[in-house]
Amino acid sequence: MRNSVNIGVLGIQGDIEENISCTKFAMKRARRRGEIKVVRYSEDIENLDGLIIPGGESTVMSSLISVQEKVFQSIKRRISEGMSVMGICAGMILLSRKANDRVIGKTKQNFLSALDIAVERNAFGRQNDSFETYLNVPLIGKGKIKAIFIRAPIVTEIGIGVDVIAKFNEKIVAVKQNNIVATSFHPELVDDRFHTLFIKGISKI
Ligand code: GLN
Numbered sequence: 001m002r003n004s005v006n007i008g009v010l011g012i013q014g015d016i017e018e019n020i021s022c023t024k025f026a027m028k029r030a031r032r033r034g035e036i037k038v039v040r041y042s043e044d045i046e047n048l049d050g051l052i053i054p055g056g057e058s059t060v061m062s063s064l065i066s067v068q069e070k071v072f073q074s075i076k077r078r079i080s081e082g083m084s085v086m087g088i089c090a091g092m093i094l095l096s097r098k099a100n101d102r103v104i105g106k107t108k109q110n111f112l113s114a115l116d117i118a119v120e121r122n123a124f125g126r127q128n129d130s131f132e133t134y135l136n137v138p139l140i141g142k143g144k145i146k147a148i149f150i151r152a153p154i155v156t157e158i159g160i161g162v163d164v165i166a167k168f169n170e171k172i173v174a175v176k177q178n179n180i181v182a183t184s185f186h187p188e189l190v191d192d193r194f195h196t197l198f199i200k201g202i203s204k205i
Pocket residue numbers: 054055056057058059088089090091093121122150151152153
């Protein structure tokens with residue numbers, strides 16, 4: 001088991017700072033030492049043991065990443081080599097195979113296609129753009145977990161090998177597939193247990 005780990009937070013867009021501080025807590029909880037840094041270029045991705053893709057706006061993120069096609073390719077390759085990844089909201093969308101937008105239908109955007117899921121973007125529509133709720137997530141512990149949804153997607157299709165780890169009103173809102181964890185909601189704002197799950201996954205490399 002590796003003690004010291006290199007974690008990157010993709011610094012293209014979204015709530016980067018919150019993810020850094022949440023990861024610090026998660027490292028303590030998981031009893032791991034290591035570095036956490038903001039990454040933007042393909043060279044930065046090469047030495048990572050784990051990458052967090054924060055929430056934001058997935059269309060913007062995918063077009064910014066596409067300008068730097070090499071970053072996309074490096075992330076994809078490193079995931080297939082076993083790097084752990086956590087995708088939050090827009091990050092979940094980027095990791096997926098395909099997405100449909102509830103409001104505008106099909107969108108032109110690139111996907112990493114690393115996680116065998118299809119998603120519906122902005123699935124809770126306008127009046128429920130953002131809300132808080134409590135979810136059961138047995139994989140990360142007993143008791144309900146506060147979940148903040150901000151213009152969130154839901155998972156509409158899952159492939160073999162994808163585990164559903166949380167649902168809200170029968171809709172899939174968190175999944176795990178080998179070294180990938182993805183949530184529709186924003187754990188970095190309230191709870192470090194998802195980040196801890198992600199950090200603990202790294203020991204399997
Ligand atoms: N609605 C955004 C999208 O579709 C995601 C919002 C978020 O990451 N909080 O990309």
